[in-house]
Amino acid sequence: MAQTASTHQRDLTRRYDRVAGAWGDKMRTLGYFDGYLGFLSDPASEPGQAGRVIDIGCGSGAFAEAWCAIHGQSSDMTLSDPSPAMLERAQAALARRGVQATSHATGLEGFRSDQAFDTILAAHVIEHFAAPSQALRQMRDLARPGARLWLVASKPHWCNAIIWFQWRHRTFARDELDQLLASAGWRLKTTYSFPSGPPSRTSRGYVAEAI
16 A cells, blocks of 8 residues: 555654754765855855744754854744654754754644744755645745745755665756746746755755745
8 A cells, every 4th residue: 555645754754753863963974064055155046034034844953054154143043843853953953053943843734833934944855745836835825925945955866866765755857846936936046056075966956036
């Protein structure tokens, strides 16, 4: 019998719980933290208004931490992740930078907010959704008009074929993701090619604006 989407997400959360202890160090060793710093500070990407920031599927907090390293301690940061173990480590990583983040142990589909966000961070999240267009629409529903989405998604490469055996994620060609963003209420502003290391082979960055 095929896994349902909810069963897959619960299994994925359990696996992330198990590896959470070493995940932050692994992200740094493989160059993802440095890659995120480069993406978030790329001069080709207008920074927009930081304002209220949420990191969806924050994992151990590498993307949110990179954001705070660039924008400082005053960031109004919210973290969301269905893995409590990952969320705990993300909070600790930001606390070491003096940022007290609000956290929610939930997936995107269960997250609610009374206020819209100005910046949405989402690194390697939509790969795990059965309906990525719906996930991008849910992100759009959390954003104010003109808000920025900083998205990192897996791209077609043989390295991702290997990673798939563990995580069963999907990859996106640039044009495909451009179309998904447009159908979900986002306008693609620019893309970013990670210059070196594993991120250069596995990932591509996208900056989109809520319309």
